Amino acid sequence: MSPQRQSPTVKIDIGDGAAIPSKKDRGLFTAWWVAFVGAIVILGSLCLSYPDPYWRILAFLPDGIVVTFQVTLLSILLSLALGLVTGLGRLSQNRVWNLLASTYVEVIRGVPLLVQLFYIYYALGRIEAFSNLPPLAAAVLAMGICYGAYMGEVFRAGIDSIDKGQAEAARSLGFNRRQTMALVILPQAWRTILPPVGNEFIALLKDSSLVSILAVSDLLRRGREFASESFLYFETYTVVALVYLLITLVLSKAVSHMESKLNYYDRS
Amino acid sequence: MLQRAFFVVVLMVALGSQALAKEIVFAVDATYPPMEMLDANKQIVGFGPDIVRAIGKAAGFTPVLKNTAWDGIFAGLAAGKYDAVASSVSITEERKQTMDFSEPYFEVQQGVVTAKEAKITSVKDLAGKTIASQMGTTGYFVAKKIEGVKAKSYDEIGLAMEDLYNGRLDAVIADSPVASDYALQHPQYSKKLKLAFTIASDTPEYLGIAVNKGNAEVLKLINEGLKKIKANGEYDAIYAKWFQKK
Numbered sequence: 408m409s410p411q412r413q414s415p416t417v418k419i420d421i422g423d424g425a426a427i428p429s430k431k432d433r434g435l436f437t438a439w440w441v442a443f444v445g446a447i448v449i450l451g452s453l454c455l456s457y458p459d460p461y462w463r464i465l466a467f468l469p470d471g472i473v474v475t476f477q478v479t480l481l482s483i484l485l486s487l488a489l490g491l492v493t494g495l496g497r498l499s500q501n502r503v504w505n506l507l508a509s510t511y512v513e514v515i516r517g518v519p520l521l522v523q524l525f526y527i528y529y530a531l532g533r534i535e536a537f538s539n540l541p542p543l544a545a546a547v548l549a550m551g552i553c554y555g556a557y558m559g560e561v562f563r564a565g566i567d568s569i570d571k572g573q574a575e576a577a578r579s580l581g582f583n584r585r586q587t588m589a590l591v592i593l594p595q596a597w598r599t600i601l602p603p604v605g606n607e608f609i610a611l612l613k614d615s616s617l618v619s620i621l622a623v624s625d626l627l628r629r630g631r632e633f634a635s636e637s638f639l640y641f642e643t644y645t646v647v648a649l650v651y652l653l654i655t656l657v658l659s660k661a662v663s664h665m666e667s668k669l670n671y672y673d674r675s
Numbered sequence: 676m677l678q679r680a681f682f683v684v685v686l687m688v689a690l691g692s693q694a695l696a697k698e699i700v701f702a703v704d705a706t707y708p709p710m711e712m713l714d715a716n717k718q719i720v721g722f723g724p725d726i727v728r729a730i731g732k733a734a735g736f737t738p739v740l741k742n743t744a745w746d747g748i749f750a751g752l753a754a755g756k757y758d759a760v761a762s763s764v765s766i767t768e769e770r771k772q773t774m775d776f777s778e779p780y781f782e783v784q785q786g787v788v789t790a791k792e793a794k795i796t797s798v799k800d801l802a803g804k805t806i807a808s809q810m811g812t813t814g815y816f817v818a819k820k821i822e823g824v825k826a827k828s829y830d831e832i833g834l835a836m837e838d839l840y841n842g843r844l845d846a847v848i849a850d851s852p853v854a855s856d857y858a859l860q861h862p863q864y865s866k867k868l869k870l871a872f873t874i875a876s877d878t879p880e881y882l883g884i885a886v887n888k889g890n891a892e893v894l895k896l897i898n899e900g901l902k903k904i905k906a907n908g909e910y911d912a913i914y915a916k917w918f919q920k921k
Contacts, residue, residue, distance in 0.1 A: 529834065529837055529838075532837070532838070532841040532843070533841065538841040538842055538843070539842065539843070541843070542843075620830060622807065622827045622828060622829045622830075622834070622835075622838070624827075628810075628828070631746055631810060632810055632811070632828055634747075634750075635746060635810050635811025636769070636811060636816070638749055638750070638753075638770075638773050640747065640750040640753075
């Protein structure tokens with residue numbers, strides 16, 4: 408636990424979120440600015456030069472953006488909780504917990520998210536107990552459960568990456584297993600875990616567009632509704648894509664900022 | 676070398692024979708029983724497809740039906756992915772601005788489906804209720820215009836009916852033949868759902884076959900065929916086949 412001992416800086420590359428820019432990666436750093444400024448300039452100039460239809464489309468979307476954020480935030484909270492339990496379970500000596508967690512990961516990762524959404528909303532809807540589940544809750548449940556499995560693997564890898572000596576030192580100082588995990592391992596693992604968690608967060612935001620299949624009025628569904636009435640497919644999906652891009656770019660920047668703040672030992 | 680030459684000949688023959696009997700490709704969203712649907716053999720069947728096939732026979736072209744999701748069906752038409760859309764498309768002023776329509780082949784009203792025990796008998800009773808329809812259909816346009824309702828849009832009408840069946844919705848609006856098919860004919864849904872009423876409209880709503888603006892050649896063939904089958908009784912036979920009270 409002494410500061411002289413550098414903990415290994417392990418990078419976990421899991422997930423399909425946006426690339427997270429860091430100052431070390433000049434190419435990506437510049438690319439972020441190109442994409443961000445480009446998206447704003449294109450969106451802004453389209454809205455200013457052709458208020459009809461572009462401004463009309465943009466004005467149609469805000470409540471969809473709110474729903475997209477609602478789904479994303481609630482799902483991420485659920486998936487973090489599930490991920491922690493699963494990640495610990497995957498490393499646990501407790502056979503039952505370990506098996507449950509591993510099976511959960513195997514099953515969920517083997518079924519496409521879209522199928523899971525259909526399953527939780529429409530298939531389980533036939534069962535009395537689930538038939539009153541509102542679409543938003545079903546969406547959050549499905550996305551949270553799905554990403555919980557991926558998050559579990561991230562947690563597992565992060566916890567695994569902490570040097571064994573840390574646990575041994577804590578145990579020899581009289582910490583019990585739980586204390587070791589909660590007070591020594593997890594706080595350190597968090598730094599390793601954060602980038603891939605941020606990545607999952609961004610991936611989840613993008614995948615939240617799938618919930619439009621449950622008639623949840625998210626950003627994509629609002630766009631589809633607009634396009635299906637106005638027949639302005641090119642214009643509508645251009646705006647929808649730009650809005651998604653802007654949101655994920657801002658988020659990836661935020662994650663990279665958090666990451667550099669947490670990198671005590673790695674400042675250059 | 677010989678093989679390649681043979682292949683070229685086969686290809687030319689294949690292309691040539693296609694050119695003889697003109698093919699017209701129709702996009703159909705086969706999720707709209709009894710108007711358009713897939714049967715157990717994954718063939719596109721229904722009132723609409725029967726009409727299109729009869730038109731093809733009468734006007735001397737080979738209709739090819741292409742199953743296409745409703746969402747984006749008009750974008751695909753504009754992009755030239757097919758020649759026409761024959762999928763219970765209501766002829767509306769808005770749509771006429773971007774597409775040309777054949778003569779009408781059917782008149783529809785908007786039917787409202789509710790649970791059997793629901794006390795909804797008119798548009799007024801819908802206030803404060805959650806109602807749904809398929810995205811981009813006239814049913815959804817009607818739903819949105821009703822005051823004080825929460826209107827939801829689904830990808831397919833079947834998904835909306837499923838949610839109504841599961842008690843998540845108060846009513847579903849659809850073209851009357853489709854509404855009555857779900858509420859009256861469907862073995863499972865008909866036990867729990869009913870066709871509450873149809874929404875009266877000042878102007879009649881007709882279904883037509885849509886083609887790209889200015890595609891006079893295809894439109895002429897379709898209208899010709901439609902006129903013929905209406906005259907020779909084939910239209911009435913198809914109508915009776917699908918809509919005769921069982």
